[in-house]
Amino acid sequence: xxxxxxxxxxxxxxxxxxxxxxxxxxxxxxxxxxxxxxxxxxxxxxxxxxxxxxxxxxxxxxxxxxxxxxxxxxxxxxxxxxxxxxxxxxxxxxxxxxxxxxxxxxxxxxxxxxxxxxxxxxxxxxxxxxxxxxxxxxxxxxxxxxxxxxxxxxxxxxxxxxxxxxxxxxxxxxxxxxxxxxxxxxxxxxxxxxxxxxxxxxxxxxxxxxxxxxxxxxxxxxxxxxxxxxxxxxxxxxxxxxxxxxxxxxxxxxxxxxxxxxxxxxxxxxxxxxxxxxxxxxxxxxxxxxxxxxxxxxxxxxxxxxxxxxxxxxxxxxxxxxxxxxxxxxxxxxxxxxxxxxxxxxxxxxxxxxxxxxxxxxxxxxxxxxxxxxxxxxxxxxxxxxxxxxxxxxxx
Amino acid sequence: xxxxxxxxxxxxxxxxxxxxxxxxxxxxxxxxxxxxxxxxxxxxxxxxxxxxxxxxxxxxxxxxxxxxxxxxxxxxxxxxxxxxxxxxxxxxxxxxxxxxxxxxxxxxxxxxxxxxxxxxxxxxxxxxx
Numbered sequence: 001x002x003x004x005x006x007x008x009x010x011x012x013x014x015x016x017x018x019x020x021x022x023x024x025x026x027x028x029x030x031x032x033x034x035x036x037x038x039x040x041x042x043x044x045x046x047x048x049x050x051x052x053x054x055x056x057x058x059x060x061x062x063x064x065x066x067x068x069x070x071x072x073x074x075x076x077x078x079x080x081x082x083x084x085x086x087x088x089x090x091x092x093x094x095x096x097x098x099x100x101x102x103x104x105x106x107x108x109x110x111x112x113x114x115x116x117x118x119x120x121x122x123x124x125x126x127x128x129x130x131x132x133x134x135x136x137x138x139x140x141x142x143x144x145x146x147x148x149x150x151x152x153x154x155x156x157x158x159x160x161x162x163x164x165x166x167x168x169x170x171x172x173x174x175x176x177x178x179x180x181x182x183x184x185x186x187x188x189x190x191x192x193x194x195x196x197x198x199x200x201x202x203x204x205x206x207x208x209x210x211x212x213x214x215x216x217x218x219x220x221x222x223x224x225x226x227x228x229x230x231x232x233x234x235x236x237x238x239x240x241x242x243x244x245x246x247x248x249x250x251x252x253x254x255x256x257x258x259x260x261x262x263x264x265x266x267x268x269x270x271x272x273x274x275x276x277x278x279x280x281x282x283x284x285x286x287x288x289x290x291x292x293x294x295x296x297x298x299x300x301x302x303x304x305x306x307x308x309x310x311x312x313x314x315x316x317x318x319x320x321x322x323x324x325x326x327x328x329x330x331x332x333x334x335x336x337x338x339x340x341x342x343x344x345x346x347x348x349x350x351x352x353x354x355x356x357x358x359x360x361x362x363x364x365x366x367x368x369x370x371x372x373x374x375x376x377x378x379x380x381x382x383x384x385x386x387x388x389x390x391x392x393x394x395x396x
Numbered sequence: 397x398x399x400x401x402x403x404x405x406x407x408x409x410x411x412x413x414x415x416x417x418x419x420x421x422x423x424x425x426x427x428x429x430x431x432x433x434x435x436x437x438x439x440x441x442x443x444x445x446x447x448x449x450x451x452x453x454x455x456x457x458x459x460x461x462x463x464x465x466x467x468x469x470x471x472x473x474x475x476x477x478x479x480x481x482x483x484x485x486x487x488x489x490x491x492x493x494x495x496x497x498x499x500x501x502x503x504x505x506x507x508x509x510x511x512x513x514x515x516x517x518x519x520x521x522x523x524x525x
Contacts, residue, residue, distance in 0.1 A: 017498060017499075017500050018497075018498050019494065019496050019497070019498065019500070021494030021495075021496070022494055022496065022500060024500060035501050037500045037501060039493075039494050040492070040494075207500065207501055209501045209502075209503070212502060212503045212504040212505065213503070214501055214503050219493065220493075221493055221494045221496050222493045222494065222495040222496075223495065223496075225496070225500060225501070226496050226497070226498060226499045226500060227499055227500070227501055227502070227503055228499035228501070228502040228503070229502070229503050229504070230502045230503065230504035231504070258499060266503050267503065268503040268504050268505055269505055270504060270505025271505070272505055301504075301505060303503055
């Protein structure tokens, strides 16, 4: 059923989750699905319009799949002005710069902060590597090569996040840097949209999910927002709403799969989706900046709750890349997390509730710095324990 | 309309009957009208004074109670202007928080998968929510 809102709200479909006390709608956005849950439900139309505005802004600012996006324009400008053969981290200070919008500056700042926080395991400069691996367009338009159709992928070039300099709105990129904000942009988008939506619901509350990266704002329902954490492989066709609207007390649930969220954000990163085949290999979208190849760590899925969705998003992606070191780092950060190994075994950390429908206690204060403390000389801060001792050199 | 009745056998005079100086005891006790009127007037004055104090206390109490509720009761509508700009909008308060028993969203990996269906058709699957 097409819905729902007044002016500005577009293409939303209402979703029946079995509760009339909330309004639920979803639509395709940013190459994935956006879902909005609102209480009281009579504010849904206005909330959807606010979410639409935020999603449109983020898409215009940070989508690397749109030729007319701001980040694509910036990328082209730097590509034309630099000579890739002479590029190395640190060149940025000697090359040109450009002024970006406040929104894009915020998105880049969050990505750089995540990179510093995770010791470089979440790196916005993996765009070139992803491009080289074949993820060079919106995923829905990605060709699915048959086995043996192309040569096995070569490790991609990851210049490193220090090759990006951001001073306020002034951006400098070293030659050859191709930005990809995917590890943090959806989380940031959820945070922005939830904040904007909550302003439309005085006394009520909202939940915004962008591709499973969830942010909540305003007043949560009694006991928190019930959320399902999924690790299942993809199914053909859109998942029916009835599948979601099952009782919280299903006895066969794996541990920690159904939780409640009352504040902050919850994000999941997984190598089980956004997969494609090339040269007889199945690839996925989470690139290990240390190798330039899809991450091949211990965990296939990581769900993390944090003070913001951007932070949760960065932590979840870092956990996939970090592998064995992820559990220790997450515990040190005090972040509730649910890790699923390749054999399907589940590990709960940081107070992630094992009981069905338990409340996830999200840290009140952010763990991720608001902005990177980047060094002007381009040197890298020693990686923290998350990176692990065996850190291979970057591949070019 | 008021008048005194002649004293009857067995009647007892009320205390203070002879104490009001404005109505000295008359030697002619058969003229009890003035004495009765004095006692009545004194009683009425006492009652009026008591009523005035009671009324004043009641008024003060009501005013204080009204003031208390005016400052402490939850507002009927939110103070923001957005409330009045949306038709049908109602104020949400803690008392009206919903209780949800089933998940309303799913957190999963960035869930777009692409597969091949019958006849080689591409099937794009969104399954994040």
